[in-house]
Amino acid sequence: MGLNIQYREAFEKRHIAPDQEQTAEMLQVIGVDSVDTLISQTIPEKIRLKDKLNLPAAKSETAYLATLKQTSLLNKVFKSFIGQGYYDTHTPGVILRNVMENPGWYTQYTPYQAEIAQGRLQALLNFQTMVIDLTGMEIANASLLDEGTAAAEAMFMQYSLRKNQQANKFFVSSLVFPQTIDILKTRANPYGIELVFGDHQSFEPTADFFGAAIQYPAGNGEVFDYTAFAASLHASNIKLTVIADLLSLTLLSPPGEWGADIVVGTSQRFGVPMGFGGPHAAYFATKEEYKRSIPGRIIGVTIDSHNDYALRMALQTREQHIRRDKATSNICTAQALLAIMAGFYASYHGPAGLKAIAERTHGLAISLAETLEKLGYKQLNTVFFDTIRFDLGDLVGPIHKECLDNEINLHYQGSVVTIAFDETSLFDDVKTLARIFAKVKAVASDQVEVIADVDTVIPAALQRRSAYLTHPVFNSYHSEHEILRYIKSLEAKDLSLCHSMIALGSCTMKLNATAEMIPVTWSHFGRIHPFAPSDQVLGYYNVFNELNAWLSEITGFAAMSLQPNAGAQGEYAGLMVIRAYHQDRGDHHRNVALIPASAHGTNPASAAMAGMKIVVVKSMENGNIDVEDLKAKAEQYKNELSCLMVTYPSTHGVFEESIIDICNIIHENGGQVYMDGANMNAQVGLTSPATIGADVCHLNLHKTFCIPHGGGGPGMGPIGVAKHLVPYLPGHAVIDINNEKSIPAVSSAPWGSASILIISHAYIAMMGADGLTNATRYAILNANYMKARLEKHYPVLYSGANGRCAHEMILDCRSFKNAGIEVTDIAKRLMDYGFHAPTVSFPVAGTLMVEPTESEPMHELDRFCDALIAIRNEIAEVEAGQADAKDNALKNAPHTQGVITANEWNHTYTRQQAAFPLPYVASRKFWPSVGRVNDSHGDRSLICACPPLESYAEETVA
Known part of the structure; x- marks a missing residue:
């Protein structure tokens, strides 16, 4: 008997579940003879791809992981003292394995169905409580995308709340991190907000300012007393945003105690790997009076149908799905998984543990500062937490070389170097750095006295006196057994893909294969600082270049930007690229966005944020775009038309036959076509955005390309563009990825949540062209099989010309x-x-x-x-x-x-x-x-932090 020694199992068979026998049965129920026949009845012939995707041959799981391991080793894991908002951290093993690497946590969906999401809701409530306590504020949300976008959301919230409608200036301290300033520039421009940069110590408030933003500690590491500055702002009705380091707030006086109106930042250093920029959970905290203006999600306490304690997402009427172009934010996701990790990190360490980490970090910075001063170096920061600063003059070059030779990265700005310590820093690191600085001054290493006995440099007026993290949830789980059981008790309350299918239309809850997930936590991907020198990150560049090429091939576009780290952020980035294109051509007046009535709520919200005027296009009774209405409005606004935002297949789950005509109408009237990529799972390999005539589209990598939803985040939303729009793709202020005419950054990190791009890279590499195309075919097959079974019992609202749905259907x-x-x-x-x-x-x-x-x-x-x-x-x-x-x-369900x-x-x-x-x-x-959650009760009595459960139970019974 001949043996096939060449056989290697295809990953495609593991990803696409139905086998040949099941396929035959489903086709029989649908009433077609083959999958090809079904596809021909579903996707209009004129938009079908003629050639298969030009992608590398599919790799097996074993082969891919072996290749990627070698790629990862091209990244150099140097000891990072760069800081600038990103810090190495220890992810406790119990959290790494049981949360970050656990499909029971990472395959959950956004907790819209609260009764089967109580575990992640409690974990997110813990996160909110942690943020409220550390910042000294009254209310916090359940996370945002990153620190820079959180600061931008704060600016816009202040702008929306301003009492003087003529005020259009926003003061930004020059010591705010540059990546955050970059995003503020992006977001300010469409609204005509004038950013004024300067020194907070010399700033003089005037009536035309509505807000201000400062960094705490400042971007150079200095800790300022902002009390008088905050008072001067409030005297002029100007609100203050403080961008604060959470770990430092265990030692420093919290912003809520000296005048902050909003406090934002990142929770990355609470056990979340740097990952070359993300994903990381930002936080947003403010005063109770602004609760209805907070962007993003808020978890609140309520009762269920039995009057028992329950949680749910509060104040959902603020969401862009409901408010559409009147929404104050287009935020459609969060960083739930990472916020959950940060909350568990705080529970595991507790207030005493966090303070010990902060004191050790602070002490190591003082130790090096005093040691180097004895060597003749002048340390420039008077008060600091973890970051010290030196002007090295002509010695900067030799110091830089010695540090690289010792695999150490510092932060350099001309001759000034900053050194930021973190949780992973050791006293041995102080010794190594002291030896390097001594060598450059020709001082023998045995002559260096490393200062070990240090006192804080934080003056009493700036030291924290108030208690924090006093709730039992932060004081009960400090041993591994305890935290493990707590994590598992919450996980057991949540339904995820581990239990059953989650058939969410528009949300594409597909397999997140283990082989795709494994590399994310490899140290050569996880421990890389996003501002590391380019020659240290060649492995990441390899992944980015391949993913860029593959996604460009799949979409038919010329290039991608991998920076947007959520679908809604991708929408915004795409619209800003279109805006820049028009303005570069002198068409500053082109600001009208045509949006179908059926569009996802983020579409009009994103368009409004991009400074566009929204004009709604009618939908017909069959759900399709009313082409005559579209044509009439395109012609009516032909001189002002910026773009059309269209989802394809449509939001109703149908491949509209008129899509090419629709795109042509827009182009004929001077506009661009933005395609929402929410439904790309029905396109890949069979048609493409470029084929239908789109100019831009975003891809929800957490939908079509297998990045897990993570209980409501992380996500990724890169955009692809046609050749004429490539010059305008987002740049970055710190790492040079800029094109000639790039818009400023839309995310804090150059490649957004870089570490999870590996997941989509793995999916494409292991599926190959045929596998990806078959995935689309089977998504359509499975949907039409369910339609055939269910339409006898529930009316199916919309279908295509031949009675077929795309990859989803609507039951009436x-x-x-x-x-x-x-x-x-x-x-x-x-x-x-x-x-x-x-x-x-x-x-x-x-x-x-x-x-x-x-x-x-x-x-x-x-x-x-x-x-x-x-x-x-x-x-x-x-x-x-x-x-x-x-x-x-x-x-009575559930x-x-x-x-x-x-x-x-x-x-x-x-x-x-x-x-x-x-x-x-x-x-x-x-x-x-x-039992069934009572939403209105919770909104009437809003509680967004962990209450004492026994007193709350007494209150609800009474």
Whole structure:
């Protein structure tokens, strides 16, 4: 018998779940003879790609990881003293393995369905409490994308709140980190906000200023007393944003105690690897009076249907999905996974542990400062936390060379060098640096006296006196057993892809393969500072160059920017590129964005942030764009038209036949076409943004290209552009990635959340051209199989010319209102069947948008369909009067274990019907940890920090 010694298992078979037998069965149910026939009935022929993608041959998991390991070793892990907002840190092993590397945490979705998300909601509430305590503020959100964008959000919030509508100036200390200044420039420009840079000590407030921003400690390491500065601002009705280092606030007087209105920053040094720039969770804290203006998500305390403690996302009416172009921010995601890590880090170390880390970091900086001063070097900072500064004059070159020879990176600005210490710094590092500085002055190493006995240089007036992290959650889990059990207790409350499919339309919850995830935490990717010298990061550059080429091939575009670190940020970046293109051509008046009525809420919010005027284009009854209305409005605004924002396939899950005509209409009237890439999972390998006529699109790498959703973040949203827009792609103020006409940065780090770009690189490399194309084919197959099964029970709202959906469909649940059943009841009842609900009431109120992805096998699709069909039968019983209109399994869902096992059962249906409605449920039951959450109660009495549980329980009972 001949043996195939060349066989290597294809990764594609692991990613795409249905096998040949399942494929045949599904095709039979749909009523087509092949997948090719189905695709031809789904995607218009005129936009189909004629050639297969030109990508390298697919690698096996083993081969890819071996190759990438060698690539990673091209990165040089030097000891980093660069600072500038990024610091090496120790990720506790128990958090690394049980959170960051755990699919039970990283495959969760945004906690919109609170009853099966209580674990991550509690972890995020812990994060908010940590931020509130350390900053001394009254309320905080559940994280933002990075420090720079958090500062920009603060600026815009101040601008929105200004009482003097004529005030348009914003003071920025020249000692704010340059990457943050870069983003402030980007965000200020469309609104005509004038940034004024200078020294806070000589700044004189005037009526035309609405806000100010300072760094604490300052960008050069100096710690200033800003009390008088804050008072002078407030005397002139100017609000103050403080960009603060969280670790330093264990020693320094918190901004909330000396006049800050908003405090922002990053939690990166709380156990989150540098990762060449991200992902990292920024924080945003402010006063209670501004709670309805805070960007991003806020986790709040409420009660459930049994009056028990429960959590949910609070004040959701602020979100851009609802407020659209009136939203104060386009933020659609957070950095939930990283915020959760930072919160656990604070719980693990506790207030005493954090203070010890801070004191040690501070002490090492003092030790080196005093040691080098004895060698004749003049240290320039009078008061500092972790960063010292020297003007080396002619010695900077020799010092730089000696440091590189010893694999040490410092921060250089001309002849001035700053040295920033962090949690990983050692007393041996002080000795090494002292020896280097001594050698340059020809002092023998044995003559160097390294100062070990030091006292703080922080004056009493600037030292922290107030307590922090006093809640039991930060004082109970300091041993590994305790924190492990706490982490696992929260994880057990959350439904993730570990349990079942999450069929969220527009959100593409597909397999995050282990092989794609493994390299993220390798030290040669994780411990790299984003401002490390270019010759030390050749491994990262290799990944970026390949990913740029591959994504350009997939989209049909000329180049990508990998900088935007979220989908909504990608939207904004793309629109700003279009804006720069028009302005460079002298078309400053082109500011109208045409946006279909069905568009995702971030589209109008992003357009508003880019300074555009939004004109809504009608949708027809079949969900498609009204081409006649589009044409009329394009011609009406032809002199002002900037762009069209269009999602393809449409938000309704359909490949619109008229898309090329739509793009041509925009181009004929002087505009550009921005394609929202939310639905790229239905395009890859079969069509492309460039093929339909788009000029720009963003790609949600956390959707189509397998970066995990992480409980609501991280995400990545790089943009691709046609050749004429390449010169305008985002640049950066610190690392030179600028094109001739680049817009300023949109993210703090040059390549955004660089470390997770590896995940998408792995996915493409292991799938290859055929695998990626088949993934799209099977996403469409799975969706149409579910449509065929469900349309007998639920009306499917929209379909293409041949009755097919793309990769998702919309189930109409509005008629059930006649029986008193809301779409929310169906969403909650699905939890009793072990499933997360599909997308609820988007893009049409009262509907469910279902997307199965290619990663789900037929039996999982069937389980979900069986659940929805069973629920439809339960609705029919209510409609027929066989089930009580108010006391039924839908209205009381979800049913907790406590409810089912209680001594009393007073319902008109059985415990069996409530908890185990289908046979499969019993063998893999997932119990919601709380009953239906009361949103309005929580919004009426907003609590966004960890309350004392016993007193809260007493209050709710009373």
